[in-house]
Amino acid sequence: MRASERDNSETLTVAGPVEGADVPVGSEDQVVADSSPPPLDSPSLLINREISLLRFFGRVLEEAQSDQVPLLERVKFLSILGSIVAEFFMVRVAGLKQQVEAGTTELSADGLTPAEQLAAIRPMAKGLLTSARECFAEVLEELAKEGVQVVGYDDLTKAEQAIAQDYFRSMIYPVLTPLAHDPARPFPFISNMSLNLAVVVRDDEGADHFARVKVPNTLPRVIPVGETRGKARLVWLEQVVAAHLVELFPGMEIVESHQFRVTRDAEIAIQELEAEDLLSTVERSVQRRRFGSVVRMVIDRETPEVIQSLLRKNLQISPDDVYEVSLPLAMSDLGSLFTYDRTDLKDSSFVPADPVGLEGIEGRGLFAAIRRGDILLHHPYDSFQPVVDFLETAAQDPNVLTIKQTLYRVGKNSPIVAALLEAARRGKQVAVLVELKARFDEESNIEWARALEREGVHVIYGLPGLKTHCKVALVVRKEGDAIRRYVHLGTGNYNAVTATQYTDLGMFTAKEEYGADATDLFNFLTGYSNLRSYRKLLVAPMTLRDRLEALILREMELARQGKAGHVIFKVNSLVDEKMIRLLYEASQAGVSVELIVRGICCLRPGVPGVSDNITVRSIVGRFLEHSRILYFDNDGSPECYLGSADLMRRNLDKRVEVMFPVEDPALIERLRKEILDSCLRDNVKARLMQPDGTYLLASRTEGGVHLDSQASLVELAATRKKVGTEG
Numbered sequence: 223m224r225a226s227e228r229d230n231s232e233t234l235t236v237a238g239p240v241e242g243a244d245v246p247v248g249s250e251d252q253v254v255a256d257s258s259p260p261p262l263d264s265p266s267l268l269i270n271r272e273i274s275l276l277r278f279f280g281r282v283l284e285e286a287q288s289d290q291v292p293l294l295e296r297v298k299f300l301s302i303l304g305s306i307v308a309e310f311f312m313v314r315v316a317g318l319k320q321q322v323e324a325g326t327t328e329l330s331a332d333g334l335t336p337a338e339q340l341a342a343i344r345p346m347a348k349g350l351l352t353s354a355r356e357c358f359a360e361v362l363e364e365l366a367k368e369g370v371q372v373v374g375y376d377d378l379t380k381a382e383q384a385i386a387q388d389y390f391r392s393m394i395y396p397v398l399t400p401l402a403h404d405p406a407r408p409f410p411f412i413s414n415m416s417l418n419l420a421v422v423v424r425d426d427e428g429a430d431h432f433a434r435v436k437v438p439n440t441l442p443r444v445i446p447v448g449e450t451r452g453k454a455r456l457v458w459l460e461q462v463v464a465a466h467l468v469e470l471f472p473g474m475e476i477v478e479s480h481q482f483r484v485t486r487d488a489e490i491a492i493q494e495l496e497a498e499d500l501l502s503t504v505e506r507s508v509q510r511r512r513f514g515s516v517v518r519m520v521i522d523r524e525t526p527e528v529i530q531s532l533l534r535k536n537l538q539i540s541p542d543d544v545y546e547v548s549l550p551l552a553m554s555d556l557g558s559l560f561t562y563d564r565t566d567l568k569d570s571s572f573v574p575a576d577p578v579g580l581e582g583i584e585g586r587g588l589f590a591a592i593r594r595g596d597i598l599l600h601h602p603y604d605s606f607q608p609v610v611d612f613l614e615t616a617a618q619d620p621n622v623l624t625i626k627q628t629l630y631r632v633g634k635n636s637p638i639v640a641a642l643l644e645a646a647r648r649g650k651q652v653a654v655l656v657e658l659k660a661r662f663d664e665e666s667n668i669e670w671a672r673a674l675e676r677e678g679v680h681v682i683y684g685l686p687g688l689k690t691h692c693k694v695a696l697v698v699r700k701e702g703d704a705i706r707r708y709v710h711l712g713t714g715n716y717n718a719v720t721a722t723q724y725t726d727l728g729m730f731t732a733k734e735e736y737g738a739d740a741t742d743l744f745n746f747l748t749g750y751s752n753l754r755s756y757r758k759l760l761v762a763p764m765t766l767r768d769r770l771e772a773l774i775l776r777e778m779e780l781a782r783q784g785k786a787g788h789v790i791f792k793v794n795s796l797v798d799e800k801m802i803r804l805l806y807e808a809s810q811a812g813v814s815v816e817l818i819v820r821g822i823c824c825l826r827p828g829v830p831g832v833s834d835n836i837t838v839r840s841i842v843g844r845f846l847e848h849s850r851i852l853y854f855d856n857d858g859s860p861e862c863y864l865g866s867a868d869l870m871r872r873n874l875d876k877r878v879e880v881m882f883p884v885e886d887p888a889l890i891e892r893l894r895k896e897i898l899d900s901c902l903r904d905n906v907k908a909r910l911m912q913p914d915g916t917y918l919l920a921s922r923t924e925g926g927v928h929l930d931s932q933a934s935l936v937e938l939a940a941t942r943k944k945v946g947t948e949g
Contacts, residue, residue, distance in 0.1 A: 267826055285299045295844070601722075625698075631666075632717050652679045711865070793817075849897070
């Protein structure tokens with residue numbers, strides 16, 4: 223059933239095996255059925271974080287299943303699903319397996335052992351993989367109707383096979399390396415996330431031999447073999463390889479070949495307190511990652527047991543770690559299909575608007591605009607270019623003395639890093655904290671750190687025991703006889719590419735207290751500091767948790783006085799047990815708690831006597847919801863904080879995070895009406911969480927207006943862009 227055909231009362235989860243995995247959790251039905259509320263420290267009031275994360279994956283899959291989403295965008299969602307499921311196994315499942323192997327019996331917050339969590343995860347993951355491939359088969363059928371046919375090699379015409387053969391001989395064959403396995407040659411190393419063919423060949427004497435062929439990941443996953451007037455026929459790369467195996471094994475009979483893919487443990491444990499050189503330590507750890515133990519093998523369901531057994535034995539995995547699925551494997555590699563040039567099968571493009579207050583402003587005029595008042599940026603609806611301009615202008619401005627910045631994930635060909643390098647070349651003092659421990663971005667960050675150091679930038683690699691996740695840029699400028707500090711604070715990374723794909727917020731300010739706090743923060747990051755308080759910023763692990771708790775307690779006191787206690791939190795994840803219990807207490811005190819949580823949410827809304835006044839919704843749409851907003855009504859004098867932290871223990875206690883207040887009433891009103899209210903009224907992409915942890919589509923009244931919060935913000939940006947152009 224397509225997502226658009228579901229009744230609104232139907233649970234929005236992947237069918238069958240996925241929800242079947244909820245049984246081991248055990249306490250979910252009891253929470254709803256018991257007449258008296260459980261104590262707030264009861265494990266039954268918490269949802270397992272791994273189960274919650276897999277349910278988020280199910281919501282991503284729903285976007286791929288929806289016939290209201292353009293076809294190639296559905297391919298994109300399937301690719302995203304493949305990537306996040308793989309990362310889930312590389313990190314979360316790998317960690318649980320390590321605990322099981324170590325004999326750990328410590329219970330999770332919701333009362334499950336590591337073994338019980340693995341038992342709950344497996345059927346859900348298998349259900350996701352099965353449903354994803356069923357969805358992709360439907361998408362391929364629909365694409366074929368639109369003239370984009372992805373076909374099997376056997377379905378090619380002779381002319382098309384000739385094209386495929388030429389491509390194989392010119393582009394594929396030179397990079398292939400068949401690796402045999404026999405008594406003289408050990409089983410080949412299977413690299414993480416590689417797509418492989420398990421090949422059986424037969425010699426002249428009738429003896430069978432095993433070999434492995436790695437499908438090159440440097441070539442497009444689909445190969446065009448014919449294209450006319452916008453219509454195309456494409457074939458899978460791995461099928462072209464399989465069809466020409468005889469050229470790799472001349473004189474041998476090709477008995478059979480089957481696809482498989484492994485996922486390895488990619489979690490990095492860094493004993494940084496003992497490391498003399500964190501850069502070298504992280505580099506060595508990244509190199510070891512590719513040799514991590516195998517935690518999952520996805521394999522063609524047609525693969526015979528004799529080959530599966532051989533693979534399991536040599537990869538040292540159990541049958542529980544094998545996931546049999548229909549082809550194609552490696553759905554995370556579908557990017558080349560998504561990038562196919564058919565704009566009519568994708569979301570309509572739009573050009574971001576200039577942020578309000580920066581319309582048409584360039585160069586040093588940016589500094590003057592910031593002096594006039596704080597400027598809010600909402601990406602991707604507002605252009606990210608002003609952030610780039612801010613640093614490029616600072617790099618070239620002779621009055622700028624110093625630039626300091628934190629970098630977490632900046633991507634390739636970063637204009638941000640280019641501006642910092644230019645500033646250093648011009649003799650400015652530049653200090654940059656490059657967080658080497660940003661998972662899966664370690665190699666990129668190591669390269670950037672070295673490039674910055676070569677230009678004389680003061681590079682800090684992070685703090686012992688703390689990952690630096692805050693998003694701050696500080697520019698110190700001489701203006702007459704005085705020094706003025708300009709600050710950019712944000713919720714997202716300084717990455718010009720993801721700024722077009724993620725929803726994030728940023729703010730420019732020249733207020734003295736913000737600049738002084740930014741200076742103190744960088745002194746903490748680059749030197750030694752025991753500073754425990756800041757003027758405006760909430761900084762983890764020093765002040766953030768305590769201040770958030772105090773703000774919630776204030777709303778509780780207002781509610782007890784008969785006033786309207788009200789909080790709205792928009793975050794990516796809500797996991798922290800202390801924060802969840804405090805929100806339960808707030809609900810019991812009469813505070814209205816509205817939560818917009820994209821991914822993991824371990825809190826149960828709507829539990830009688832516990833969370834009656836709490837609602838949780840998740841929005842999954844065209845852009846990845848990534849902004850964090852904490853809104854406290856304060857009896858009609860609202861306070862609003864933005865920043866880098868989610869409500870997880872790691873963010874509140876184990877990372878350097880910054881949440882910053884928005885003080886301009888007009889900006890607070892914009893955040894409330896333009897973003898929060900829009901998200902809370904979304905009835906197209908929003909799903910409402912139920913007490914048992916499942917999600918339902920947001921209800922729509924008969925004939926009521928359908929509101930897609932992201933689409934409405936795209937329209938608003940287009941309107942502002944049009945007005946700005948006409949003006």
